[in-house]
Amino acid sequence: MDWFTSDAYGVSRLVFQRGLAALYFVAFLGAALQFRALIGERGMLPVPRYVERVPFRRAPSVFQLHYSDRFFACCAWTGCAVAVALLAGADGLLPLWGAMALWLVPWALYLSIVNVGQTWYGFGWESLLLEVGFLAVFLGNDDVAPPVLVLFLLRWVLFRVEFGAGLIKMRGDACWRELTCLHFHHETQPMPGPLSWFFHHLPKPLHRVEVAANHVTQLAVPFLLFTPQPVATGAACLMIVTQLWLVLSGNFAWLNWITIVLAVSAVDFSAWHTPTRYAPAPLWYEVLVIAVSAGLLALSYRPVRNLLSRRQVMNRSFDPLHLVNAYGAFGSVSRVRQEIVIEGTADARPRADSAWLAYEFKGKPGDVRRWPRQFAPYHLRLDWLMWFAALSPAYARTWFGPLVERLLDEDRDTLRLLRRSPFPPGSPPTHIRARLYRYRYTTWRELRETGACWERTYVREFLPPTKLAGPAQRP
Structure with missing residues (x-):
């Protein structure tokens, strides 16, 4: 040396x-x-x-x-x-x-x-x-x-x-x-x-x-x-x-x-x-x-x-x-977990009794019975930004609207970022809405009784029912 x-x-x-x-x-x-x-x-x-x-x-x-x-x-x-x-x-x-x-x-x-x-x-x-x-x-x-x-x-x-x-x-x-x-x-x-x-x-x-x-x-x-x-x-x-x-x-x-x-x-x-x-x-x-x-x-x-x-x-x-x-991470820690759930309906005009079906993401919580998966070191970028959007709509100002447009348009590349679309190919929803829920882990007893790892409670509307104004326009 x-x-x-x-x-x-x-x-x-x-x-x-x-x-x-x-x-x-x-x-x-x-x-x-x-x-x-x-x-x-x-x-x-x-x-x-x-x-x-x-x-x-x-x-x-x-x-x-x-x-x-x-x-x-x-x-x-x-x-x-x-x-x-x-x-x-x-x-x-x-x-x-x-x-x-x-x-x-x-x-x-x-x-x-x-x-x-x-x-x-x-x-x-x-x-x-x-x-x-x-x-x-x-x-x-x-x-x-x-x-x-x-x-x-x-x-x-x-x-x-x-x-x-x-x-x-x-x-x-x-x-x-x-x-x-x-x-x-x-x-x-x-x-x-x-x-x-x-x-x-x-x-x-x-x-x-x-x-x-x-x-x-x-x-x-x-x-x-x-x-x-x-x-x-x-x-x-x-x-x-x-x-x-x-x-x-x-x-x-x-x-x-x-x-x-x-x-x-x-x-x-x-x-x-x-x-x-x-x-x-x-x-x-x-x-x-x-x-x-x-x-x-x-x-x-x-x-x-x-x-x-x-x-x-x-x-x-x-x-x-x-x-x-x-560098730095978690300078503050959230006390409550909130998640945005995106749903679509095939009804031409949403009613109180319309069937709303949820899109499932690969990593972020959605279905309360679905156990989280291991993805790291792979980075699911949309899932991470959805977490930030749930903290504040300001984090989603530039991209959430385009995301909804692409789901309404059944964009193939966007759907590939998701785990599952509730709508069959060729039959996209007519309207999409987003709702904010509070998620918490179930207890040991609740897990044994329900098989669900999450329990969720509705908080508020994040995006009202939305449809495409006309034929999809892409940049």
Whole structure:
């Protein structure tokens, strides 16, 4: 090892790179399968309209230069193919410069998608994947040992993810300080998983222990990442265990998994594996890594200022390339779960006795007897936005109307985002309405008696019965 590289982290780099490649694949697969209904030419928030009003400097993307659904699909599937190649170790078969170029491809493609994805891509883990993916470009391959500077920057990202989440909790909601947030969280989180019902019904004293342990992991343990080994490895392992606990308790897309991958990069495997001896790093590579590292540290000024601010914000990108970002999650926790149920009727004119049939989504709660499924790390974007819409109609102002139009028009791509349409092909509803319900988990007794994991109560009308004014018009 020399001053620039560390032989001891060869295994850490390998596991990190393969894990990141797998997450790239999941991200591109979701884009390929969902984009047409969301941001396609005939989508709810079409990319062509967006790029007309947003200049390239604010949202750098290949789709600023050209957009068609076919071109987008080509980019998304290319991203999948490159991710599979990286997962299989193709970067190890190339010279150093070739490996770096290969890692740059998925980053550039996914940046292009995120920067035109609008509301559908406004999640913190999009920026996190891009920030981590950019660092992966400079992590090297089998030719050289991992650069110490890049390893440090990966820990710096992990620190900001965890510490930022810890601070936003302490500042954002009294229940975190009172250790009571988990009395509600598993029931009201955006998309419950198959075990969330059981997590919710754990004893309340255990919930308080969970919250206290979370505070330790997010507010104290991150500082240990910058201590000598094996302390840093212990800190990373604690974070991995915490993230696996979150994986079991809910569906948070790839947020938990990319945090795990980041933590792996801080683990020293040399106690179990003899470090590989690498060739010295070429001068051009050292100069490039030093320059990039210096630039990223300079850009870190804004996230650090945000961490120290009493007005800390979550999941904020400070530059259009998403190079250094602010992170955080669940600064406040909802006490009550509300869900929007979309229903349609075939009656030409809705009456009090009309039969209204509900559309079923893949991930979000609907049918009270349907047990939640595990989807993470895959991201069901429409389901997540439906959760936000139930919190406030303002979250749905730009896309909910177009969603209803496409359901009335029996749009094939939109229906593919759903689990089930209650109307047979060729017979779309004449009217659609949306109603807001309060959902709560059933008790053990109610579950045994009814077989339902949810109980729901009508709250109010979210959208009155609506029909198409005329033949469907698409952008």
